[in-house]
Amino acid sequence: xxxxxxxxxxxxxxxxxxxxxxxxxxxxxxxxxxxxxxxxxxxxxxxxxxxxxxxxxxxxxxxxxxxxxxxxxxxxxxxxxxxxxxxxxxxxxxxxxxxxxxxxxxxxxxxxxxxxxxxxxxxxxxxxxxxxxxxxxxxxxxxxxxxxxxxxxxxxxxxxxxxxxxxxxxxxxxxxxxxxxxxxxxxxxxxxxxxxxxxxxxxxxxxxxxxxxxxxxxxxxxxxxxxxxxxxxxxxxxxxxxxxxxxxxxxxxxxxxxxxxxxxxxxxxxxxxxxxxxxxxxxxxxxxxxxxxxxxxxxxxxxxxxxxxxxxxxxxxxxxxxxxxxxxxxxxxxxxxxxxxxxxxxxxxxxxxxxxxxxxxxxxxxxxxxxxxxxxxxxxxxxxxxxxxxxxxxxxxxxxxxxxxxxxxxxxxxxxxxxxxxxxxxxxxxxxxxxxxxxxxxxxxxxxxxxxxxxxxxxxxxxxxxxxxxxxxxxxxxxxxxxxxxxxxxxxxxxxxxxxxxxxxxxxxxxxxxxxxxxxxxxxxxxxxxxxxxxxxxxxxxxxxxxxxxxxxxxxxxxxxxxxxxxxxxxxxxxxxxxxxxxxxxxxxxxxxxxxxxxxxxxxxxxxxxxxxxxxxxxxxxxxxxxxxxxxxxxxxxxxxxxxxxxxxxxxxxxxxxxxxxxxxxxxxxxxxxxxxxxxxxxxxxxxxxxxxxxxxxxxxxxxxxxxxxxxxxxxxxxxxxxxxxxxxxxxxxxxxxxxxxxxxxxx
Amino acid sequence: xxxxxxxxxxxxxxxxxxxxxxxxxxxxxxxxxxxxxxxxxxxxxxxxxxxxxxxxxxxxxxxxxxxxxxxxxxxxxxxxxxxxxxxxxxxxxxxxxxxxxxxxxxxxxxxxxxxxxxxxxxxxxxxxxxxxxxxxxxxxxxxxxxxxxxxxxxxxxxxxxxxxxxxxxx
Numbered sequence: 001x002x003x004x005x006x007x008x009x010x011x012x013x014x015x016x017x018x019x020x021x022x023x024x025x026x027x028x029x030x031x032x033x034x035x036x037x038x039x040x041x042x043x044x045x046x047x048x049x050x051x052x053x054x055x056x057x058x059x060x061x062x063x064x065x066x067x068x069x070x071x072x073x074x075x076x077x078x079x080x081x082x083x084x085x086x087x088x089x090x091x092x093x094x095x096x097x098x099x100x101x102x103x104x105x106x107x108x109x110x111x112x113x114x115x116x117x118x119x120x121x122x123x124x125x126x127x128x129x130x131x132x133x134x135x136x137x138x139x140x141x142x143x144x145x146x147x148x149x150x151x152x153x154x155x156x157x158x159x160x161x162x163x164x165x166x167x168x169x170x171x172x173x174x175x176x177x178x179x180x181x182x183x184x185x186x187x188x189x190x191x192x193x194x195x196x197x198x199x200x201x202x203x204x205x206x207x208x209x210x211x212x213x214x215x216x217x218x219x220x221x222x223x224x225x226x227x228x229x230x231x232x233x234x235x236x237x238x239x240x241x242x243x244x245x246x247x248x249x250x251x252x253x254x255x256x257x258x259x260x261x262x263x264x265x266x267x268x269x270x271x272x273x274x275x276x277x278x279x280x281x282x283x284x285x286x287x288x289x290x291x292x293x294x295x296x297x298x299x300x301x302x303x304x305x306x307x308x309x310x311x312x313x314x315x316x317x318x319x320x321x322x323x324x325x326x327x328x329x330x331x332x333x334x335x336x337x338x339x340x341x342x343x344x345x346x347x348x349x350x351x352x353x354x355x356x357x358x359x360x361x362x363x364x365x366x367x368x369x370x371x372x373x374x375x376x377x378x379x380x381x382x383x384x385x386x387x388x389x390x391x392x393x394x395x396x397x398x399x400x401x402x403x404x405x406x407x408x409x410x411x412x413x414x415x416x417x418x419x420x421x422x423x424x425x426x427x428x429x430x431x432x433x434x435x436x437x438x439x440x441x442x443x444x445x446x447x448x449x450x451x452x453x454x455x456x457x458x459x460x461x462x463x464x465x466x467x468x469x470x471x472x473x474x475x476x477x478x479x480x481x482x483x484x485x486x487x488x489x490x491x492x493x494x495x496x497x498x499x500x501x502x503x504x505x506x507x508x509x510x511x512x513x514x515x516x517x518x519x520x521x522x523x524x525x526x527x528x529x530x531x532x533x534x535x536x537x538x539x540x541x542x543x544x545x546x547x548x549x550x551x552x553x554x555x556x557x558x559x560x561x562x563x564x565x566x567x568x569x570x571x572x573x574x575x576x577x578x579x580x581x582x583x584x585x586x587x588x589x590x591x592x593x594x595x596x597x598x599x600x601x602x603x604x605x606x607x608x609x610x611x612x613x614x615x616x617x618x619x620x621x622x623x624x625x626x627x628x629x630x631x632x633x634x635x636x637x638x639x640x641x642x643x644x645x646x647x648x649x650x651x652x653x654x655x656x657x658x659x660x661x662x663x664x665x666x667x668x669x670x671x672x673x674x675x676x677x678x679x680x681x682x683x684x685x686x687x688x689x690x691x692x693x694x695x696x697x698x699x700x701x702x703x704x705x706x707x708x709x710x711x712x713x714x715x716x717x718x719x720x721x722x723x724x725x726x727x728x729x730x731x732x733x734x735x736x737x738x739x740x741x742x743x744x745x746x747x748x
Numbered sequence: 749x750x751x752x753x754x755x756x757x758x759x760x761x762x763x764x765x766x767x768x769x770x771x772x773x774x775x776x777x778x779x780x781x782x783x784x785x786x787x788x789x790x791x792x793x794x795x796x797x798x799x800x801x802x803x804x805x806x807x808x809x810x811x812x813x814x815x816x817x818x819x820x821x822x823x824x825x826x827x828x829x830x831x832x833x834x835x836x837x838x839x840x841x842x843x844x845x846x847x848x849x850x851x852x853x854x855x856x857x858x859x860x861x862x863x864x865x866x867x868x869x870x871x872x873x874x875x876x877x878x879x880x881x882x883x884x885x886x887x888x889x890x891x892x893x894x895x896x897x898x899x900x901x902x903x904x905x906x907x908x909x910x911x912x913x914x915x916x917x918x
Contacts, residue, residue, distance in 0.1 A: 071861025205862030208796030208837040387861035656900025
């Protein structure tokens with residue numbers, strides 16, 4: 001997973017490994033909190049109460065979270081959670097997030113875990129603070145705590161007695177370890193959680209106020225840019241430094257091995273100088289990417305680490321039939337609208353870095369190793385960036401800015417990558433191959449299921465104890481090697497995320513074929529392997545249903561034991577007006593000049609989080625192979641909803657993004673690097689291709705909140721794939737489903 | 749530190765380019781060939797226009813030039829020096845007196861990260877100025893086709909523009 005932090009690796013790794021089981025221990029209701037060990041794991045790991053909540057005698061209420069805003073609305077949700085437990089109006093809270101000098105170390109904000117883990121810890125800390133302050137009033141007035149009420153931060157007793165939180169806070173210390181057993185408000189008593197509080201950051205964004213890291217302009221700031229090598233393997237042979245430093249606007253050129261950074265007075269001058277330096281410098285090139293092979297051929301023929309990571313033996317029987325199929329997905333990019341950016345200032349031996357990283361603490365550790373500094377001499381402060389959707393260039397650019405800032409002490413240096421730099425140099429989402437096999441009984445049901453996945457890494461984030469995963473560190477005169485690469489373990493998994501069936505098949509096997517060598521550097525793209533494993537599995541089950549001659553929905557329900565999944569499937573079917581019928585392979589559904597089809601897909605994200613079912617309707621032009629999305633429907637259940645509109649925004653946004661991945665996106669490379677460097681070479685979905693979307697949320701206040709930010713991608717890709725199968729009667733095995741591939745399938 | 753290099757010695761003898769942004773005329777100490785986006789963001793400290801792809805493919809840098817939507821990564825400073833009126837998100841409205849689109853984007857919660865939001869609003873503002881009433885969702889989608897959002901908030905953006913359009917027509 002690569003989400004470990006240097007200080008608490010064991011803890012977070014255990015958390016990742018135990019997430020599915022832990023969900024049971026994270027009940028929000030009071031009774032379930034008696035289970036050992038006491039308290040939320042994130043609070044146990046960061047037990048200082050004042051790293052979560054501070055109530056000061058001057059009346060300020062500061063709430064702190066190690067989670068960071070990525071555009072997913074997490075700070076609004078955290079505000080709701082804290083306001084609920086403190087009994088304070090949400091607008092009164094001040095929020096601090098992701099600052100290594102202030103907040104708890106919560107690793108990275110990723111994997112749809114913020115609410116489930118970070119939110120629970122914050123809630124218990126705030127419940128502790130509230131109980132402590134109420135106790136002050138109770139003792140002062142000589143009454144039972146239970147007799148007191150809190151209204152917007154004012155403790156009220158019988159006979160009109162009042163004590164503000166500020167007054168109570170003056171009489172007690174909240175700088176102490178948190179009470180891990182503090183009792184949260186029961187869900188039915190809540191008035192703020194479960195409401196669609198408007199996002200607190202949106203007004204500033206629509207009025208052009210300073211929100212983004214890109215908008216920070218400290219006095220005396222200079223602009224930096226990096227002169228990138230012409231390929232990943234290229235190394236610098238010679239550069240005329242005197243010529244480079246005389247380029248227009250250039251203040252300084254920093255060379256360290258094959259790392260060349262430029263500091264200039266103006267942003268466009270820095271970028272222009274970097275471009276000219278790359279072109280003028282003399283470079284030594286390396287070997288061709290993938291040894292000249294295609295990525296899928298490379299994945300399935302080069303040595304890989306093969307492990308069967310999940311198996312369940314089926315009762316011995318002779319299958320009536322078997323079915324085998326293989327699916328492929330190319331490299332896909334985060335393709336953020338705003339490229340990565342960072343500011344850094346080096347002064348008196350201390351470095352301050354402003355970053356839109358997903359993990360301020362893990363980044364600090366890798367910065368320390370990359371710069372050969374002590375972590376304590378570095379402060380990382382989060383500032384919002386453009387949406388990242390996983391591990392993009394956000395962390396890398398922080399080292400770039402730091403390397404330049406160190407060369408010019410006392411000045412803040414800002415580096416904002418160009419879009420083409422982001423597309424070429426960021427870590428990409430891995431190309432993958434999935435092979436599925438099923439043994440079916442005489443009744444058409446699946447008796448055993450095998451899932452093989454070939455993949456490059458899905459997390460090479462900063463945050464291990466050794467090495468430096470920030471790209472420029474590898475190009476220094478004395479390079480700092482990256483950390484060892486491991487695949488994420490089940491139940492969350494990385495290359496095998498969502499490879500373990502959600503269906504109750506008697507026999508099951510999941511085998512990973514994992515590559516640690518990365519000709520093209522890869523890392524976390526939203527859902528890691530989850531999107532493609534789910535798409536492949538859901539495509540395959542439709543093919544099995546077709547072989548059995550059964551409607552895809554009925555076939556799924558027949559194999560499902562998880563009633564929460566059944567509930568979202570039934571809801572998606574209901575709102576979409578699903579017409580039950582078996583899919584007939586080899587026969588399309590013509591309607592006028594077009595082929596039309598409807599498909600369904602579903603997952604339980606990471607086998608532990610949100611339950612999402614999606615239905616998609618498509619039409620296909622048989623003359624061109626162009627797929628048009630006509631409509632999509634989704635049903636979601638993620639336990640107790642903190643902010644229903646926030647969930648809907650995430651689910652719908654994920655559907656749009658997954659539609660883009662599924663129909664349009666594929667990175668291309670030349671001998672030495674990715675070449676899909678702009679939105680013409682790497683198109684993403686636009687307004688005209690997006691269909692109407694109808695999304696329904698099933699709220700379960702009686703159940704723990706589950707991660708939702710990555711819930712809809714897999715089901716959406718699968719629903720589109722299965723709609724194409726229904727429309728054409730043909731399987732298109734490679735994502736994206738380009739017109740060429742659809743046409744080839746139609747003509748096969 | 750070296751003395752700042754002079755990019756174009758000749759420019760110093762000429763008058764500095766003068767542009768009018770959000771109703772205020774200002775002189776800019778930059779080469780007339782400088783893309784407008786850098787001038788707006790770095791010289792005038794405006795946050796609204798965002799630098800996206802730099803190739804006129806994403807729309808994040810969209811501003812209005814005499815009421816027409818323009819990609820400020822492609823417009824040169826010298827092209828708009830003089831009488832043209834440049835409007836950025838900041839010039840459209842304020843929290844106290846929001847433009848109908850700004851109010852509608854809040855009402856529809858039409859953002860996730862919000863990096864594309866300024867460009868979306870400016871492109872839509874040009875559309876609403878042309879089309880005072882009777883706007884359809886298809887027309888909104890067509891007008892915004894070259895404004896990209898990676899978070900997937902397009903359905904909400906369409907709803908927000910429709911809401912603003914209805915308010916404008918009312």
